[in-house]
Amino acid sequence: MTDAPRPPRRTEIRQQNEMLILQAAEKVFAEAGFGGATMQLIADMAGLPKANLHYYFPTKEDLYRRVVYDIFEIWLHAADSMDQAPGPIEGIGAYIQAKMEISRRHPNGSKVWAFEVMHRAPVIQDYLETTLRAWTTGRVRLIERWIAEGKMAPVDPEHLLYMLWATTQHYADFGHQIETLNAGPLSDADWQKATNSVKTMILRGIGAL
Amino acid sequence: MTDAPRPPRRTEIRQQNEMLILQAAEKVFAEAGFGGATMQLIADMAGLPKANLHYYFPTKEDLYRRVVYDIFEIWLHAADSMDQAPGPIEGIGAYIQAKMEISRRHPNGSKVWAFEVMHRAPVIQDYLETTLRAWTTGRVRLIERWIAEGKMAPVDPEHLLYMLWATTQHYADFGHQIETLNAGPLSDADWQKATNSVKTMILRGIGAL
DNA sequence: CCACAGCCTGACCAACCGGTCAAGAAAATT
DNA sequence: AATTTTCTTGACCGGTTGGTCAGGCTGTGG
Numbered sequence: 001m002t003d004a005p006r007p008p009r010r011t012e013i014r015q016q017n018e019m020l021i022l023q024a025a026e027k028v029f030a031e032a033g034f035g036g037a038t039m040q041l042i043a044d045m046a047g048l049p050k051a052n053l054h055y056y057f058p059t060k061e062d063l064y065r066r067v068v069y070d071i072f073e074i075w076l077h078a079a080d081s082m083d084q085a086p087g088p089i090e091g092i093g094a095y096i097q098a099k100m101e102i103s104r105r106h107p108n109g110s111k112v113w114a115f116e117v118m119h120r121a122p123v124i125q126d127y128l129e130t131t132l133r134a135w136t137t138g139r140v141r142l143i144e145r146w147i148a149e150g151k152m153a154p155v156d157p158e159h160l161l162y163m164l165w166a167t168t169q170h171y172a173d174f175g176h177q178i179e180t181l182n183a184g185p186l187s188d189a190d191w192q193k194a195t196n197s198v199k200t201m202i203l204r205g206i207g208a209l
Numbered sequence: 210m211t212d213a214p215r216p217p218r219r220t221e222i223r224q225q226n227e228m229l230i231l232q233a234a235e236k237v238f239a240e241a242g243f244g245g246a247t248m249q250l251i252a253d254m255a256g257l258p259k260a261n262l263h264y265y266f267p268t269k270e271d272l273y274r275r276v277v278y279d280i281f282e283i284w285l286h287a288a289d290s291m292d293q294a295p296g297p298i299e300g301i302g303a304y305i306q307a308k309m310e311i312s313r314r315h316p317n318g319s320k321v322w323a324f325e326v327m328h329r330a331p332v333i334q335d336y337l338e339t340t341l342r343a344w345t346t347g348r349v350r351l352i353e354r355w356i357a358e359g360k361m362a363p364v365d366p367e368h369l370l371y372m373l374w375a376t377t378q379h380y381a382d383f384g385h386q387i388e389t390l391n392a393g394p395l396s397d398a399d400w401q402k403a404t405n406s407v408k409t410m411i412l413r414g415i416g417a418l
Numbered sequence: 419c420c421a422c423a424g425c426c427t428g429a430c431c432a433a434c435c436g437g438t439c440a441a442g443a444a445a446a447t448t
Numbered sequence: 449a450a451t452t453t454t455c456t457t458g459a460c461c462g463g464t465t466g467g468t469c470a471g472g473c474t475g476t477g478g
Binding site for chain 2 (some may be wrong): 434435439446
């Protein structure tokens, strides 16, 4: 039955090296974009010879694709916190919390995503049209239900989602600008303050407080 | 007296060609980033031979720098609408309005700015530390005054500014994602709706409504 | 011990990049 | 009309890029 064209066994070596490469690639792609990134730089950062990269990822585009897909997975999982919440205070509050934590821990991933979308999404256009659209319409219905139940003001659900994405991802994508204005990296307390500010302003903005 | 190193006279030809090049460059830099953009592509889009670009802009970096500076100017002028306002409803409302219009009319400029900041601002770092910081502290004081006068809730002024930037620029930087979810470009009515949504949510979020 | 699949890599290549330059065309100035 | 400045451009160059490949290395199962 398993006569597929030789599925390469997932050896430990393979797994570890792929991870090394993907981590380095995420950083380089985030800092230089697809066109500005070079396989040599990724190789150096991963501590491997360039030819080794092409052994695991045949082309630069294959590598980039994997990085973008991995990020997309993280985005989607963050949405779970929004479901199964009794109302917007818990649901949207938890979603903001989750997305702010992702912005803090995966800033490079967020940047690669931003870069990809600004490029008119050559790699993940189909995902936008299928997975993301389905996700969006689902949450729009959830928000509409909350509105109908009088748990929040009658805001436009789509624009609320855009606002949630924009504000939370801003702390990753424009982290450098924020750090410059802050005269240094954000501390734990700074992140806490940022998260609370976003939560308070948005929850009050939608009339949930 | 005017024995500076030959200030090149602003001929009509020069002015027009520089504009052509800058427009093409803004688009290409926005869509491909600095590293991904090529002088040849910009030249083709401007309808000029590549060597001609180097006549007006000696290096790729010079051209990029000009594009970024021009955008920065637009950003700053948008801030004027915030000053000389009696309170947050007029001031911040007008600022949102102005920034949404910029997002609509200069989406490529916004993307180049985003790209530059994500790159840790190699070109405009000094501007961030001087001009932008000065601008920011000024507006922070303005917001603090409004809070002290009881015209809005005691929100953190810096994070309010980040929210304003994030939400308004999102419609430019992530325009492709929004258009995909919207199943087509935003109409006049769509933009009106978006602007009103952002205004309403933020103004209510800061307790000004 | 062998066999063999997976892993590694220095050397190499065609294509493309930003940038140069010299020679001339077109305008502007006198 | 003469002259000087500005503008235009095809051809070219050194350097870098993504990608290839042959040959060697390594670990594991028999």
